[in-house]
Amino acid sequence: MTAIAAGERVRPRASRDHWAMAAALVLIAALLVIFVALPLYTLLSKSFENADGGFVGLANFSKFLTTPALSISISNSLQIALAASFITTSLAFVYAYAITRSQMPLRALFKGLALLPLLAPSLLPGISLVYLFGNKGLVKEWLMGESIYGPIGIVMGEVFYTFPHAVMILVTALSITDGRLYEAAEVLGAGTVRKFFTVTVPAVRYGLVSAFFVVFTLVVTDFGIPKVIGGNYNVLATDVYKQVVGRNDFQMGAVVGMILLLPALLAFAVDRLVQRKQVALLSARAVPYIAKKSPGFDFAVLAFCAVVSLAILSMFAMAACASFVKLWPYNLELVWKHYDFDLTDGGSWTSFWNSIEMSALTAIFGTAVVFAGAYLVEKQTGFKKLRGVVQFLCMIPMAVPGLVLGVAYIFFFVDQANPLHVLYHSMAILVINTVAHFYTVAHLTAVTALKQMDGEFEAVSASLQVPVWRTFRRVTVPVAMPAILDISLYLFVSAMTTVSAVVFLYSPNTTLASVAVLNMDDAGDVAPAAAMAMMIVYTCIAVRLAHAVLSRAVLARTQAWRRR
Amino acid sequence: MAHGADRKKPYLRIEGVNKSFGSFHALKNVTLDIAEREFVCFLGPSGCGKTTLLRAIAGLDIQTTGRIFQAGRDVSALPPSARDVGIVFQSYALFPNLSVIDNVGYGLARRSTTRESRRGRVAELLALVNLGEHGAKYPAQLSGGQQQRVALARALATSPGLLLLDEPLSALDAKVRQYLRGELRALQRKLGVTTVMVTHDQEEALTMADRIVVMNAGAIEQVGTPAEIYGTPSTAFVADFIGAMNFLPASVSGAGRARIEGLELHVPALNGTVMGTEITLCCRPEDIVPADDGAANAFDTKISAIEFLGPNLRATLVPKDAASRSLTAEFSATQSRRIGIALGGTLRVAMPGDRLHVFARR
Numbered sequence: 001m002t003a004i005a006a007g008e009r010v011r012p013r014a015s016r017d018h019w020a021m022a023a024a025l026v027l028i029a030a031l032l033v034i035f036v037a038l039p040l041y042t043l044l045s046k047s048f049e050n051a052d053g054g055f056v057g058l059a060n061f062s063k064f065l066t067t068p069a070l071s072i073s074i075s076n077s078l079q080i081a082l083a084a085s086f087i088t089t090s091l092a093f094v095y096a097y098a099i100t101r102s103q104m105p106l107r108a109l110f111k112g113l114a115l116l117p118l119l120a121p122s123l124l125p126g127i128s129l130v131y132l133f134g135n136k137g138l139v140k141e142w143l144m145g146e147s148i149y150g151p152i153g154i155v156m157g158e159v160f161y162t163f164p165h166a167v168m169i170l171v172t173a174l175s176i177t178d179g180r181l182y183e184a185a186e187v188l189g190a191g192t193v194r195k196f197f198t199v200t201v202p203a204v205r206y207g208l209v210s211a212f213f214v215v216f217t218l219v220v221t222d223f224g225i226p227k228v229i230g231g232n233y234n235v236l237a238t239d240v241y242k243q244v245v246g247r248n249d250f251q252m253g254a255v256v257g258m259i260l261l262l263p264a265l266l267a268f269a270v271d272r273l274v275q276r277k278q279v280a281l282l283s284a285r286a287v288p289y290i291a292k293k294s295p296g297f298d299f300a301v302l303a304f305c306a307v308v309s310l311a312i313l314s315m316f317a318m319a320a321c322a323s324f325v326k327l328w329p330y331n332l333e334l335v336w337k338h339y340d341f342d343l344t345d346g347g348s349w350t351s352f353w354n355s356i357e358m359s360a361l362t363a364i365f366g367t368a369v370v371f372a373g374a375y376l377v378e379k380q381t382g383f384k385k386l387r388g389v390v391q392f393l394c395m396i397p398m399a400v401p402g403l404v405l406g407v408a409y410i411f412f413f414v415d416q417a418n419p420l421h422v423l424y425h426s427m428a429i430l431v432i433n434t435v436a437h438f439y440t441v442a443h444l445t446a447v448t449a450l451k452q453m454d455g456e457f458e459a460v461s462a463s464l465q466v467p468v469w470r471t472f473r474r475v476t477v478p479v480a481m482p483a484i485l486d487i488s489l490y491l492f493v494s495a496m497t498t499v500s501a502v503v504f505l506y507s508p509n510t511t512l513a514s515v516a517v518l519n520m521d522d523a524g525d526v527a528p529a530a531a532m533a534m535m536i537v538y539t540c541i542a543v544r545l546a547h548a549v550l551s552r553a554v555l556a557r558t559q560a561w562r563r564r
Numbered sequence: 565m566a567h568g569a570d571r572k573k574p575y576l577r578i579e580g581v582n583k584s585f586g587s588f589h590a591l592k593n594v595t596l597d598i599a600e601r602e603f604v605c606f607l608g609p610s611g612c613g614k615t616t617l618l619r620a621i622a623g624l625d626i627q628t629t630g631r632i633f634q635a636g637r638d639v640s641a642l643p644p645s646a647r648d649v650g651i652v653f654q655s656y657a658l659f660p661n662l663s664v665i666d667n668v669g670y671g672l673a674r675r676s677t678t679r680e681s682r683r684g685r686v687a688e689l690l691a692l693v694n695l696g697e698h699g700a701k702y703p704a705q706l707s708g709g710q711q712q713r714v715a716l717a718r719a720l721a722t723s724p725g726l727l728l729l730d731e732p733l734s735a736l737d738a739k740v741r742q743y744l745r746g747e748l749r750a751l752q753r754k755l756g757v758t759t760v761m762v763t764h765d766q767e768e769a770l771t772m773a774d775r776i777v778v779m780n781a782g783a784i785e786q787v788g789t790p791a792e793i794y795g796t797p798s799t800a801f802v803a804d805f806i807g808a809m810n811f812l813p814a815s816v817s818g819a820g821r822a823r824i825e826g827l828e829l830h831v832p833a834l835n836g837t838v839m840g841t842e843i844t845l846c847c848r849p850e851d852i853v854p855a856d857d858g859a860a861n862a863f864d865t866k867i868s869a870i871e872f873l874g875p876n877l878r879a880t881l882v883p884k885d886a887a888s889r890s891l892t893a894e895f896s897a898t899q900s901r902r903i904g905i906a907l908g909g910t911l912r913v914a915m916p917g918d919r920l921h922v923f924a925r926r
């Protein structure tokens with residue numbers, strides 16, 4: 001018998017590549033554990049502790065539920081979220097239906113307009129609504145005596161803020177319907193209405209459910225709009241802020257955070273389920289549905305889309321106007337002074353540059369970590385268990401609202417005993433938190449791009465004895481470049497506009513533009529707040545355009561092979 | 565196999581290799597020797613473990629137990645980068661963002677010292693696979709057959725001792741496939757590189773291989789030259805899988821004799837088998853011949869169906885003495901004209917004893 005006896009398990013000798021990959025995988029896993037799992041664990045344990053760290057079971061929860069002022073927030077939050085979800089989903093459905101199922105002109109433009117709110121912080125609709133319907137509002141008579149400060153304002157703002165998310169989900173759901181079903185229905189003599197209810201609705205019902213839950217979660221966990229326009233109307237999201245930032249009551253903050261996690265987890269579960277069902281709907285032989293021309297219908301949906309887009313645009317226009325006008329509505333002289341943020345209490349140009357820095361760092365480091373992580377999970381063999389763990393950790397952020405993550409971060413990093421306490425109040429913690437917050441969507445984008453690549457590149461490279469990182473650099477990254485650019489754009493814009501997590505984490509040296517909007521508005525400097533919100537919008541638009549130009553240039557250079 | 569034993573020391577030796585995926589046993593005790601410069605085909609139905617065995621040889625998915633030696637070296641546990649193999653994958657896995665030249669030269673970057681020698685080697689390889697003028701193109705600009713040759717050149721660039729091909733021709737259309745078979749085989753002869761090719765296409769294996777390894781459900785059924793595999797299949801599976809074959813249930817009726825219903829045949833292969841044993845008799849359609857009166861194993865049949873195949877004619881024959889059985893026979897067009905084959909007519913045929921194969925009844 002020689003070295004290995006027959007029947008004895010072969011123990012593969014690991015290559016240098018193998019060890020390098022293992023190290024990288026362990027590193028990614030450690031980062032995700034430290035910056036996602038541990039903070040959430042701290043939040044969980046805080047909600048079961050008293051102020052001195054002793055275990056008190058459910059005492060905090062029962063205290064919360066029996067304090068009328070606090071528990072009323074639950075019912076408020078639910079009402080707002082149900083109303084907003086219902087309105088947004090309905091509007092978005094008709095809008096998405098028009099884009100995908102009609103022959104109305106300018107469909108691409110309307111699709112682009114629907115996505116505009118993604119480029120603004122959620123505070124912007126709050127501010128614009130005040131200008132439009134507030135005490136001195138332009139069209140306040142439209143409310144027929146009702147006040148915009150409170151549920152009405154919140155719901156209107158939330159509809160604006162969540163509209164693009166719902167439209168994206170429903171456009172996807174509507175575009176994957178099999179055109180053959182309609183032909184079949186027609187042959188069977190089904191009328192338009194009958195077709196709609198027997199073919200369209202069943203096919204998109206998963207999309208509708210998913211959109212509803214996503215909007216619901218966004219609304220329940222959004223903090224900007226209720227803060228700006230909510231008046232005395234308390235919701236869960238503003239409660240967290242008050243408990244944690246206002247009263248330093250971490251236990252109560254943790255309880256609300258845990259409660260906010262519930263709808264998000266539910267939405268996440270529903271979304272996963274829906275995705276699985278939706279994939280099954282489209283068989284390989286399905287044909288895309290091509291809408292027929294129908295002048296009456298096309299005109300009706302065109303009118304609808306025009307009204308909705310106008311409403312969206314008017315929110316931007318209102319904020320832009322307010323930022324340039326001396327004193328709305330009394331003195332309409334055009335001035336620059338609202339952009340001189342250094343004169344206000346709540347913010348400064350430094351905040352804006354901080355935001356740019358934070359977003360750029362998030363885009364650069366976030367994209368690098370996300371893409372490397374996705375590559376390790378998707379393209380390496382071996383370490384099955386570890387890869388499974390990393391994959392799971394990558395999905396967690398999707399189920400955690402920014403607000404909850406922000407609170408979890410404070411609890412975790414404020415602790416002097418934590419060696420990572422040095423990060424507290426630094427720019428780094430803002431960057432890390434933002435990457436963690438938006439990790440899942442970025443990860444899934446990278447995974448999709450990697451899945452489209454041939455699965456044997458790594459095997460070819462190993463058999464040619466080329467180190468794996470060389471193939472990663474020379475082949476994987478260039479081929480995935482379009483996705484990499486998309487990920488960095490997504491991270492940059494998200495970092496620019498986010499408020500919910502970072503509002504707990506900034507320090508006097510690291511104030512951010514979005515937080516400055518909040519603080520200026522709070523201090524009564526509403527016009528400068530509008531100006532700062534618009535600065536964020538301008539930046540996002542500029543970056544979006546730069547992304548388009550850059551993508552084209554990079555595509556021309558590295559993807560010449562795509563042209564045949 | 566006597567054939568393998570009198571060869572010199574094998575270049576590749578596979579010894580008792582097993583591979584399991586969880587509880588699924590994908591390779592079962594595979595033992596095989598491959599000589600230097602040999603062209604060996606792994607042939608078997610889809611899912612029988614051909615790719616799994618190939619990947620074990622390459623070190624991509626190392627076997628659970630058993631050993632593999634290459635050129636006398638125990639490579640059982642080594643990663644692909646420490647072995648001496650070139651691989652062409654079923655998908656070719658060409659790098660889409662690199663030109664043909666860069667694809668072919670991909671494995672050379674570290675090896676050839678100078679840029680000039682590298683460029684020279686790539687040019688040489690491209691000439692070898694007849695792609696000299698396509699070097700600047702990207703893979704997407706090439707036809708399937710050209711892509712296949714780029715993948716081949718890339719695998720050969722580092723002059724590996726062993727070339728592994730996983731269904732290299734299966735993605736191509738029939739004409740190109742036919743042409744590339746010859747090209748590939750000629751190239752392999754010229755370079756003298758030991759080659760293992762996986763295929764599920766028996767015609768491909770029969771026309772290209774020095775030796776064929778027929779696999780079924782993770783195990784080797786038979787190893788032999790194409791003529792051996794076709795002419796003397798050693799198991800019913802091989803008999804059935806390779807070419808067309810008539811399967812006839814029979815029982816041993818005497819020394820070297822077997823009976824199919826009322827029909828008794830002389831079967832030399834049966835000597836020594838116990839009377840009454842249930843067996844399966846096999847005969848290829850082309851081995852059923854029109855019989856003269858005195859021929860051995862001759863019997864009368866009725867022609868129940870005729871199929872025109874171009875150069876050949878396929879007839880379904882029902883023996884008069886075994887009316888519940890039917891046989892498929894193939895005759896050349898000229899032959900069938902001479903003997904006058906017509907639907908519903910009768911024909912006297914013979915199954916020569918030395919062309920009959922015997923398998924135990926399962």
Ligand SMILES: Nc1ncnc2c1ncn2[C@@H]1O[C@H](COP(=O)(O)OP(=O)(O)O)[C@@H](O)[C@H]1O
Pocket residue numbers: 585588590608609610611612613614615616617
């Ligand atoms: N990574 C794997 N995990 C589990 N089962 C596998 C894996 N790879 C192959 N198999 C199974 O092993 C069997 C042999 O596969 P393969 O070697 O690819 O067959 P083929 O002969 O068609 O190349 C198949 O049943 C396949 O499902």
Ligand SMILES: [Mg+2]
Pocket residue numbers: 614615616762
């Ligand atoms: Mg295979």
